[in-house]
Every structure is written in C-alpha cells, then in structure tokens.
Amino acid sequence: MRWLARQPPGLEEAKRSIERAVEGALRGGDIIRGLQGLTKKQTSRKEPLDINGAVQEVVVLTHGEAVKHGVSMSTRLEPSLPRVQGDRLQLQQVILNLIVNAIQAMSGIDVGCRELQISTENASGEGVRISVRDTGSGLSPETLLRVFEPFYTTRADGMGMGLAICRSIIEAHGGRLWATGCEPNGALFQFMIPAG
Numbered sequence: 383m384r385w386l387a388r389q390p391p392g393l394e395e396a397k398r399s400i401e402r403a404v405e406g407a408l409r410g411g412d413i414i415r416g417l418q419g420l421t422k423k424q425t426s427r428k429e430p431l432d433i434n435g436a437v438q439e440v441v442v443l444t445h446g447e448a449v450k451h452g453v454s455m456s457t458r459l460e461p462s463l464p465r466v467q468g469d470r471l472q473l474q475q476v477i478l479n480l481i482v483n484a485i486q487a488m489s490g491i492d493v494g495c496r497e498l499q500i501s502t503e504n505a506s507g508e509g510v511r512i513s514v515r516d517t518g519s520g521l522s523p524e525t526l527l528r529v530f531e532p533f534y535t536t537r538a539d540g541m542g543m544g545l546a547i548c549r550s551i552i553e554a555h556g557g558r559l560w561a562t563g564c565e566p567n568g569a570l571f572q573f574m575i576p577a578g
C-alpha cells in the first residue's frame with residue numbers, strides 16, 4: 383500500500399509485494415489442507431489389516447533415510463498377529479511419524495550408537511501393540527508431559543503437530559498411544575490397537 387501511495391506510484395514493487403502475499407497465502411492453504419487431510423476421520427476406510435505388513439512397508443520406505451542418518455534399523459515382528467480394524471494409510475502415517483521423530487532424535491549422538499527398533503506383539507486380549515524404540519536424546523520430564531500437545535516442539539524447524547495428529551488417529555481407532563523414557567537412553571513410543 384505504501385508503494386501505491388507514492389507519487390508516482392511504485393506499481394512494479396507493489397505487484398511484487400502482492401505476488402509474495404499470494405504465494406504465502408497459497409502455501410498456508412496447502413499446509414492447512416494437509417493437516418485437515420491427516421486429521422479427517424475416515425471411518426469408512428477401516429478394513430481388517432495385517433499390521434506386520436503395514437509396518438514392513440513403512441520400514442522399506444524409510445530405510446534409505448535411516449541409512450543416510452547413520453541409523454541402524456531393525457524389526458522384531460511377532461508372527462501371526464490377530465488382524466486389526468483400521469485405516470492402513472493412517473496407521474502407516476503414525477508409524478512413519480514415529481520413525482522420523484526417532485531418526486531426528488538421534489542426530490546428536492554418536493553414529494555407532496544410533497539404533498532404531500520397531501516391534502509388534504500380541505498384547506494378549508487387549509490387541510496388537512506396536513513399539514518404536516530409539517537410542518536418541520530421550521525425553522526430559524517436561525517433554526514427557528507435553529510431547530502430545532499440539533504445537534509443542536523442541537526443534538527449530540519443527541511444527542509440533544506430528545504426535546498430536548498421531549494420537550488423534552490412534553484414538554479414532556479405539557486405541558492409545560503413549561511415550562516413556564528408555565534405559566539407559568532414548569525414547570520408546572508405543573501404541574495399542576484393539577484386535578478384531
């Protein structure tokens with residue numbers, strides 16, 4: 383508006399400013415749509431699914447990223463788990479988020495010590511439990527209390543929405559997602575999905 387108020391008006395500069403504002407608005411719109419896409423309840427998409435298969439696909443997908451960050455990734459998947467009712471893509475989104483967070487949490491420690499383990503098990507009667515354990519920076523008492531809060535982040539370029547979205551996805555599946563510290567170091571994120 384200041385460019386336009388000049389005598390003579392700075393039309394070129396005003397045009398550039400408006401272009402930047404439009405770009406910013408479009409980028410904001412993309413981010414909001416992305417978040418809505420992640421949080422929208424897609425109850426109709428639930429199907430009986432094989433959790434181990436879903437986990438394995440995400441592990442294959444993230445393997446390159448892990449190698450790039452010097453992380454050795456391993457899995458311990460319990461065979462013949464009961465099927466769970468779920469949205470495959472949403473659950474894979476949760477696993478992906480936990481893996482990415484774990485890789486990021488290990489960026490500050492010795493390369494030889496960066497270990498990521500993903501496991502599944504039959505939690506007798508209760509359902510299927512998926513665990514993502516890392517040997518990273520671990521969770522301070524404050525972080526432990528706040529990790530699932532929307533917009534809570536300790537990373538300079540973080541948005542703090544990842545775990546909040548993960549929790550809402552798991553709760554929409556009738557399950558729960560929680561975090562604990564790990565001995566002697568690192569963090570453990572686990573979620574449980576009821577079977578059947």
Ligand SMILES: Nc1ncnc2c1ncn2[C@@H]1O[C@H](COP(=O)(O)OP(=O)(O)O)[C@@H](O)[C@H]1O
Binds near residue numbers: 541544
């Ligand atoms: N595996 C982990 N180890 C240590 N801290 C973690 C881990 N996962 C998440 N956190 C902490 O929780 C915060 C929130 O995570 P998240 O909701 O995914 O948002 P973001 O990754 O954008 O920061 C992170 O900034 C970090 O402090």
Ligand SMILES: [Mg+2]
Binds near residue numbers: 479482483544545
């Ligand atoms: Mg994250």
